[in-house]
Amino acid sequence: MPMSNQPTRRDILLGSIATTAFASGTHLFVHAAAPRANPIIEENQRPGTNQWQLTYIKFDAGNRLRQSLIEGYCTRTSVAAGETIGFCVSTNPPTPFHIAIYRLGYYGGSGGRLVATLGPFEGRSQEIPPRGDKRLRECQWKPAVEITIPPDWLSGVYLAQLNAKNHRYQSYCIFIVRDNRRADLLFQCSTNTWQAYNKWPAADSLYDNDRPDRKPLVSGVRVSFDRPYARYWQVTDNPLSLGSGEFLLFEFPFSYWLEQHGYDVTYCANEDVDRSLDNLLRCKAFLSVGHDEYWTRRQFDHCLEAVRRGVHFGFFSGNTCCFVLEASAGKSGQPHRVIERVGRYGGIRPGEEKYMADLPVQAPNEATLIGAQTVSPFNGSGDWICRLPQHWIFEGTGMRAGEAIPGLVGWEFHGDPADIPGLQVVASGKTWTAGEAESHYEATIYSGPKGNIVFNASTIFWAQGLSSPPGHWLPYVHNGRPHGPDPRVQRITHNLLRRWREG
Known part of the structure; x- marks a missing residue:
């Protein structure tokens, strides 16, 4: 202008x-x-x-x-x-x-x-x-x-x-x-994770430390929301997203698509879920989108209680609820301005010790909420492969057993499903890192105690299959990439959201 x-x-x-x-x-x-x-x-x-x-x-x-x-x-x-x-x-x-x-x-x-x-x-x-x-x-x-x-x-x-x-x-x-209005959908932005990866001004994320062992996933490092967002430095290089955290990269395609189709959606930050259980109970369904790695224990407890009370949950995300976060006020007095990684949900798994240490805070396994957990190796790329074509989420997609949506899984995902009665694996497959290390994922669905539905897409990249709005670039990671909007991803998402809205 x-x-x-x-x-x-x-x-x-x-x-x-x-x-x-x-x-x-x-x-x-x-x-x-x-x-x-x-x-x-x-x-x-x-x-x-x-x-x-x-x-x-x-x-x-x-x-x-x-x-x-x-x-x-x-x-x-x-x-x-x-x-x-x-x-x-x-x-x-x-x-x-x-x-x-x-x-x-x-x-x-x-x-x-x-x-x-x-x-x-x-x-x-x-x-x-x-x-x-x-x-x-x-x-x-x-x-x-x-x-x-x-x-x-x-x-x-x-x-x-x-x-x-x-x-x-x-x-x-x-x-x-x-806001505090009643709505069909509550879109939670992954603001804790945006800040955890923020290196501003140079080497100052939760992944930077001075330990002799150079393990990146430890306690004893804090970051503040009272600073600009640096250029995002991992997975997708979109310099024109400068200052927007990870929203334009991994969440905006979902928000854009929801509003295109007139879904009744309201928005919040991670800290708003931590602040109040009522924030969840006012909506029919809760959406975790993109890269949602860092949760406070109170946030986890509020979400688990919301499932018990009948709220639908959609984890259109990966690496979700992996690390326990401690949040505190900053020098300004505003709450939730300083964060520190203090634990691993479910504890450090075998094979994760080479990356993680000194995470003393204990918390339940994230799979008890999501339906599956972050597995190791936890980076990679792969195809999202249909395993249960008769399930209602696939209605209208025409998908057959073994049919794949290329590149939709990445760069982190969930697997090793929880022992929850009635849980079903709707998609599963293998992933590979750039070094050809193999891992796996399982996308799951289960019913809560009120007949509410909890869906786990098991990929950070789900939103890439919904839309490609202005200002958005597709990510490329571990020698693979999603292909962008796909009518099958769109139909599966419509099927879920409409069932939640009507149920």
Whole structure:
């Protein structure tokens, strides 16, 4: 957008809706309309734009993970209407900038809708904090602006696009708007895992440590949500996702597809499931999507209790609930801003010792919830092979026993099904790493005590078979890749979601 058309700090544009706003210092409050009926269908009929995508980025010389020209983070991961969120931005060298905020969805295929434009603001270079206890880097940047979320910002994933004036470079901040309405589907974003893999500014993820044995999966390392997201460094290299965690890589194709088909979906972060069991009980079905590796024990307990009370669960994810996470408040006082890996669900398995050590917190095996567990070797790629074609999830797919969906399994998966009465294996097969080490997976389904259904797709890549929205690149890992949208994956997912919605 041309800078000459941008509003001042006191102005906010909310799509095509007339609004008023007032400012006090750098805090903006938006007056907006009451919540709407049929929110997902109505929301996606509003004008969309593909301008939410980044166009220009430039990584630092010698550090291909970071763009210090313009970068930032949000003071909250998840925020509700009436709550305040701040945007902490650093520009080096200093330059004025503006922020364009987009809600992601379908929007006629464009993938996003502009909900607000903020600024321009005077940029400044903000400090990289030194490593503290347990290698923690925790920024204390001053917000360029704070806003109060208006009631008509529908629950969803929002990107704050940072746009510099003195040069052309951009990056994202990402946040989730949550609500407490009843809905058919609760889409949980894997925010703990996004942060666990965040190396900003250079080598500062949960996988970086100073141990002599160099084992990557240990306790004694902490990371903070109070810092920008670096370029994602594993499995898929999409530099234009900078600042968005893993959402655009492994979750957006599912969200885009859900909203395209008008499913009644609401969104939350991992921390919202930890915070309240009621957050789960208000919806008919819970969706774990993509790479959902890190769960607090309370999150696990809330999900297990929700299954007992009749909530449907769809694990359209892999490596899910593998590590026990401890979350604590940051220096800002906000809860769930600092996280540490402290245990392995079900304990360290034989063969995992070469990667893992010193994970003292005990927790149940994740298979008791999911239906299967992360197996070792836990990396690889493979085909998703039908084993039970007569099952209702395959209705309308035409799939036969032994028929494969190429490359859909990766890069992590679940296997070794739990001994749950009535559990069925609907797909299974082998996977291979780049070094040709062999592993296996099992996709499972079982009924909970209220007749509710728990499905485990057993792959991080399930969403790749649903859609290919703007800004999305297919991953390639361990000498294999998924092929993108597939009518069989789409039909299986429709069959599950419709059964959950109607049941």
